[in-house]
Amino acid sequence: MPDPEKRFAEEWRNAAYNCFSSGHKFCREVCPVMQVTRNESWSPTAFHANVVAMEKGELEVADVAADYVNCTGCGACELRCPNSLFTGDFYRFRTRTVDLVKAVRGLAVSQGVHQPGWQRWNLLTDERRHEPVLNGTPIEQERVRDWADGLDLPIGGETILFVDCEAAFYRTSVPRAVARILNLAGYKFGLMNEQWCCGGPAAEMGYEEQARRFAQHNLDDWRAAGVRRVLVLDPHDYITFTEDYPKYFGDAYDIEIVLVVELLAELIREGRLTPHVPVERTVTYHDPCRLSKRKGVWREPREILRAIPGVTFHDVDRVTQWSYCSGGGGGLPVEKPELTAKISEHRVGKAAELGVDTLVSACPWSERPLSEAGKARSIDVVDLHELLAESLGVAP
Amino acid sequence: MTVLLGDPVLEELRQILGTDHVLTGKADRLNRARVPAPFPVHRWAERMPDLVVLPASTEEVAEVLRLANSLRIPVVPRDGGTGLTDGAVPLRGGIVVDVKRINQIKEIDLDNRTCTAGTGINALKLNEVLARHGLIYPDDPASYPCSLVGGRIGTSGWSLIGSRYGHTRDLVLSFDHVLPTGRVIHVGDGIGRKITKSSSGYQLKHLFMGHQGTLGIATEATLKLFPKPEAEFSPFWAFEDYDTAYRAVGALARAGVATFAGAVLFDEWKVDYLRRDDEAYIPQPSSVKALVCAALYGYEDEVRAGGRRLLRIARSLGARYLGDEISEGDWAARHDRYATPLHGRTRSGQVVPMSWHCEDASINYTNLPAVRLAWHEIADRLRRESDVFDDWGMFAYTNGATGADYLTEIDIGIWEQRLDDAAWAAWVRAKRDLAAVALAHGGSISACHGSCREGEVDLVPAELGGGYDVMLDIKRAIDPNNIMNPGKYLLDQAYAEKS
Amino acid sequence: MKYRYQEEMSPPPVQRVTDVAITRFEHVFEVEPGLMTEHVTQQTFPNWDTLRLVRSRADHLAWMHRHFADKVISGEELLDDLDE
Numbered sequence: 001m002p003d004p005e006k007r008f009a010e011e012w013r014n015a016a017y018n019c020f021s022s023g024h025k026f027c028r029e030v031c032p033v034m035q036v037t038r039n040e041s042w043s044p045t046a047f048h049a050n051v052v053a054m055e056k057g058e059l060e061v062a063d064v065a066a067d068y069v070n071c072t073g074c075g076a077c078e079l080r081c082p083n084s085l086f087t088g089d090f091y092r093f094r095t096r097t098v099d100l101v102k103a104v105r106g107l108a109v110s111q112g113v114h115q116p117g118w119q120r121w122n123l124l125t126d127e128r129r130h131e132p133v134l135n136g137t138p139i140e141q142e143r144v145r146d147w148a149d150g151l152d153l154p155i156g157g158e159t160i161l162f163v164d165c166e167a168a169f170y171r172t173s174v175p176r177a178v179a180r181i182l183n184l185a186g187y188k189f190g191l192m193n194e195q196w197c198c199g200g201p202a203a204e205m206g207y208e209e210q211a212r213r214f215a216q217h218n219l220d221d222w223r224a225a226g227v228r229r230v231l232v233l234d235p236h237d238y239i240t241f242t243e244d245y246p247k248y249f250g251d252a253y254d255i256e257i258v259l260v261v262e263l264l265a266e267l268i269r270e271g272r273l274t275p276h277v278p279v280e281r282t283v284t285y286h287d288p289c290r291l292s293k294r295k296g297v298w299r300e301p302r303e304i305l306r307a308i309p310g311v312t313f314h315d316v317d318r319v320t321q322w323s324y325c326s327g328g329g330g331g332l333p334v335e336k337p338e339l340t341a342k343i344s345e346h347r348v349g350k351a352a353e354l355g356v357d358t359l360v361s362a363c364p365w366s367e368r369p370l371s372e373a374g375k376a377r378s379i380d381v382v383d384l385h386e387l388l389a390e391s392l393g394v395a396p
Numbered sequence: 397m398t399v400l401l402g403d404p405v406l407e408e409l410r411q412i413l414g415t416d417h418v419l420t421g422k423a424d425r426l427n428r429a430r431v432p433a434p435f436p437v438h439r440w441a442e443r444m445p446d447l448v449v450l451p452a453s454t455e456e457v458a459e460v461l462r463l464a465n466s467l468r469i470p471v472v473p474r475d476g477g478t479g480l481t482d483g484a485v486p487l488r489g490g491i492v493v494d495v496k497r498i499n500q501i502k503e504i505d506l507d508n509r510t511c512t513a514g515t516g517i518n519a520l521k522l523n524e525v526l527a528r529h530g531l532i533y534p535d536d537p538a539s540y541p542c543s544l545v546g547g548r549i550g551t552s553g554w555s556l557i558g559s560r561y562g563h564t565r566d567l568v569l570s571f572d573h574v575l576p577t578g579r580v581i582h583v584g585d586g587i588g589r590k591i592t593k594s595s596s597g598y599q600l601k602h603l604f605m606g607h608q609g610t611l612g613i614a615t616e617a618t619l620k621l622f623p624k625p626e627a628e629f630s631p632f633w634a635f636e637d638y639d640t641a642y643r644a645v646g647a648l649a650r651a652g653v654a655t656f657a658g659a660v661l662f663d664e665w666k667v668d669y670l671r672r673d674d675e676a677y678i679p680q681p682s683s684v685k686a687l688v689c690a691a692l693y694g695y696e697d698e699v700r701a702g703g704r705r706l707l708r709i710a711r712s713l714g715a716r717y718l719g720d721e722i723s724e725g726d727w728a729a730r731h732d733r734y735a736t737p738l739h740g741r742t743r744s745g746q747v748v749p750m751s752w753h754c755e756d757a758s759i760n761y762t763n764l765p766a767v768r769l770a771w772h773e774i775a776d777r778l779r780r781e782s783d784v785f786d787d788w789g790m791f792a793y794t795n796g797a798t799g800a801d802y803l804t805e806i807d808i809g810i811w812e813q814r815l816d817d818a819a820w821a822a823w824v825r826a827k828r829d830l831a832a833v834a835l836a837h838g839g840s841i842s843a844c845h846g847s848c849r850e851g852e853v854d855l856v857p858a859e860l861g862g863g864y865d866v867m868l869d870i871k872r873a874i875d876p877n878n879i880m881n882p883g884k885y886l887l888d889q890a891y892a893e894k895s
Numbered sequence: 896m897k898y899r900y901q902e903e904m905s906p907p908p909v910q911r912v913t914d915v916a917i918t919r920f921e922h923v924f925e926v927e928p929g930l931m932t933e934h935v936t937q938q939t940f941p942n943w944d945t946l947r948l949v950r951s952r953a954d955h956l957a958w959m960h961r962h963f964a965d966k967v968i969s970g971e972e973l974l975d976d977l978d979e
């Protein structure tokens with residue numbers, strides 16, 4: 001076994017044994033991939049056990065790299081694992097399957113084991129500074145603020161809004177809605193001077209060096225412009241800025257990160273925003289994995305939904321939704337779009353059982369696969385920020 | 397016999413199942429060579445199957461078995477892979493038939509109160525669907541979130557609320573079963589799919605449950621449903637000594653309360669162990685030496701009436717009610733609380749990740765105190781020998797509504813990372829000793845997991861006596877070529893006798 | 896929930912509960928850190944993560960009750976009935 005693999009097995013061994021010596025698979029039925037494939041090789045349990053097998057010289061990363069594609073990074077498994085949910089806080093030691101999956105993907109890349117789709121995706125991202133999300137605005141650095149045309153947003157300032165690649169180039173209606181709402185509330189913010197992709201997707205697919213380079217660029221850009229606070233509308237960015245960047249920059253990381261849904265709920269609570277235009281829809285809410293499972297944010301989006309007049313809201317509680325996912329995360333749609341499609345069909349099927357006409361999400365990355373799946377069942381997929389903008393009467 | 401890559405068998409299996417559903421990768425096989433029960437890690441690869449198949453229907457399972465039978469290839473059924481007696485672990489290579497893809501709900505019959513589903517389904521997931529109809533399938537093992545119906549059948553499992561609703565054998569009405577030859581039969585009470593009582597013919601349902609995959613594979617099961625309970629009550633009580641708690645649990649179980657779903661007795665080792673990391677017991681005064689809990693389910697008025705009766709009995713026997721917060725929280729945590737590795741401690745108190753091993757027997761009420769002492773002595777011997785072992789205490793759970801016998805469980809932490817050959821030998825010896833104690837006290841070696849692991853299995857012929865010889869005859873008759881899960885339950889003897 | 900690195904990395908001060916347990920956050924027990932120095936060492940645990948787990952656990956327990964029955968009966972209430 002090559003040295004880096006040995007070092008890897010040593011580093012992850014204890015964490016892997018913490019699962020290996022349980023092996024009870026409480027994580028399995030909440031895993032979105034397991035639910036549609038039923039293939040135990042792609043279970044969180046196997047992801048940990050493989051490390052033990054690597055340590056024992058039974059496996060090399062090349063044997064298993066392709067298995068680790070089958071994860072959306074939703075975090076359901078590690079939260080549901082009793083070693084997190086019941087004893088994680090007590091021991092300050094919890095199951096970290098998502099980190100492990102990222103680390104194995106990183107190890108694979110460092111050993112020259114690439115997944116073709118991911119390799120291409122990250123190459124293009126490196127070239128263009130943004131992910132090749134296609135379909136909308138062409139992916140070029142000069143076009144990263146095109147979504148804000150006509151909104152007259154300043155560049156720089158103490159508070160800036162960071163817009164993820166999917167929203168900046170594909171689902172541009174979401175950042176427009178957010179910007180208009182904040183303007184309406186009189187909340188001052190600007191745009192980033194030279195925004196690059198946050199680097200999170202590269203880190204998720206194993207391209208760590210690239211991820212760090214992108215992160216460094218963004219932090220330097222913030223520092224140069226005197227940015228103190230970054231508003232984030234995309235849950236994936238929120239994870240990157242509150243988990244990856246702190247890991248990269250440690251004590252030097254002094255930027256405040258604010259999640260837009262939380263900010264909007266606060267503005268509504270304070271009476272600075274009052275939704276008043278009725279929105280006649282029967283909806284259910286999709287808990288984005290990175291908000292609900294990975295960050296415990298589920299209350300504020302519901303608060304916003306309940307503040308919108310006209311909406312009939314059939315809520316499904318957050319714990320039931322731990323086992324729901326759009327399939328859009330962790331690079332899965334890049335490498336295995338058919339699996340993403342199955343997962344989103346499964347999710348939309350749950351919404352259909354409630355007899356709703358609309359599935360509301362708060363994560364741009366979930367909205368493309370969910371919309372695709374929604375078509376077959378005549379369910380609209382709408383972003384929460386856009387729905388709020390509509391009820392506030394602000395133009396798209 | 398082993399299957400080699402490039403073998404024509406592989407091609408045939410791919411024809412039957414589609415290429416994606418025949419797995420030959422080493423990781424695919426390693427991950428189906430394990431269950432949660434501890435085993436020396438350096439010997440992991442000894443238990444690898446040659447390949448894994450993921451069938452989607454009864455017919456596909458039947459074709460795989462026909463092929464395997466004609467070529468004498470060992471077959472091991474695997475469902476959730478949570479079994480604790482190594483049932484789903486291949487001892488002779490061959491084909492693992494992983495039935496998790498057979499998990500569709502075929503029918504919910506609201507009038508007869510039954511449901512038919514593939515055996516790859518999980519009860520929690522099923523109950524999420526049944527709840528919409530106000531119904532529940534109440535098979536509730538501690539592995540409720542992870543075990544699957546096929547494994548429940550394969551082990552004839554035990555349910556925490558079985559004193560009210562029965563155990564797997566009572567709750568599974570009938571199922572499609574693929575015999576080792578590939579023939580598909582339907583077994584139940586009589587032939588009916590939804591019949592709960594029949595006197596017609598031999599009672600085959602019991603035979604095809606709890607065989608640990610040695611007699612074939614169940615693929616689709618019809619299950620008995622109940623109204624989802626309106627109310628739940630789960631009081632927890634503290635005691636200053638084991639004897640008082642023991643008397644109390646007996647009185648609660650014998651009270652004959654109709655909504656009574658089960659009671660559990662925790663001994664002082666268990667309480668000590670809970671003080672390590674359980675938020676409910678860390679702050680308890682040191683005078684707390686034993687615990688009892690009970691669970692009641694039913695309509696609210698019934699549960700209130702039964703609850704009052706049990707509270708009165710407990711109070712009269714010196715119990716202290718631990719309050720609603722602990723009572724509710726601990727009961728809701730019943731699946732999750734006890735199998736986490738960081739409970740493990742070295743003798744000096746350092747935290748180490750230990751595998752939870754639950755050694756279970758069925759013991760009559762009157763023998764609980766004696767078995768308890770003998771079992772702790774065995775655990776203590778292990779602990780004195782090595783830091784690899786840790787005594788996590790004992791539970792005794794009612795098996796039924798009358799309080800005759802209890803699932804008696806000693807939990808031993810095993811530091812699997814350090815489990816070398818010597819420690820493993822000590823463990824196997826201890827398992828044999830634990831089983832011997834159960835038998836010496838008129839009990840059965842296992843109440844829920846089965847008894848086919850190294851150590852305990854040696855005593856199964858002694859437990860069953862002439863019945864074990866019948867087992868051998870049946871095995872030979874049903875599985876003429878010994879392809880189904882060979883090596884389990886010492887059943888190879890059936891074939892040695894013949895030749 | 897505004898995220899600031901320094902705040903997240905500064906848990907409340909330790910209070911001893913027993914030989915083997917401490918608290919930092921109110922009503923949240925933690926292992927005596929000295930017991931995790933030889934074989935398993937503690938991970939970096941920002942405050943948000945501790946609180947997320949504590950709250951999720953409570954959510955999960957409430958869910959499990961609802962999953963098995965529509966309502967939970969209070970033993971304290973029944974004991975009051977007995978006293979009357």
Ligand SMILES: Cc1cc2nc3c(=O)[nH]c(=O)nc-3n(C[C@H](O)[C@H](O)[C@H](O)COP(=O)(O)OP(=O)(O)OC[C@H]3O[C@@H](n4cnc5c(N)ncnc54)[C@H](O)[C@@H]3O)c2cc1C
Pocket residue numbers: 023024431432472473474475476477478479480482483484485495515536537538539542543544545546547548549550551552553554555556607608609612613614615735844845881
């Ligand atoms: C944390 C934890 C708690 C547990 N608590 C309990 C408990 O309270 N009560 C209890 O009874 N058990 C308990 N168990 C043990 C285990 O969950 C049960 O034995 C369960 O029935 C196994 O189901 P499975 O789907 O995981 O089966 P597996 O482990 O996959 O298989 C079990 C056995 O059945 C055979 N088998 C699998 N599928 C089929 C099939 N379709 N047809 C025929 N045979 C088949 C296998 O070959 C094997 O011998 C617990 C386990 C854990 C990890």
Ligand code: SF4
Pocket residue numbers: 018019020022023024025026027028044045048077080081082083095097
């Ligand atoms: S990740 Fe957690 S729940 Fe899943 S098998 Fe491992 S220890 Fe069990």
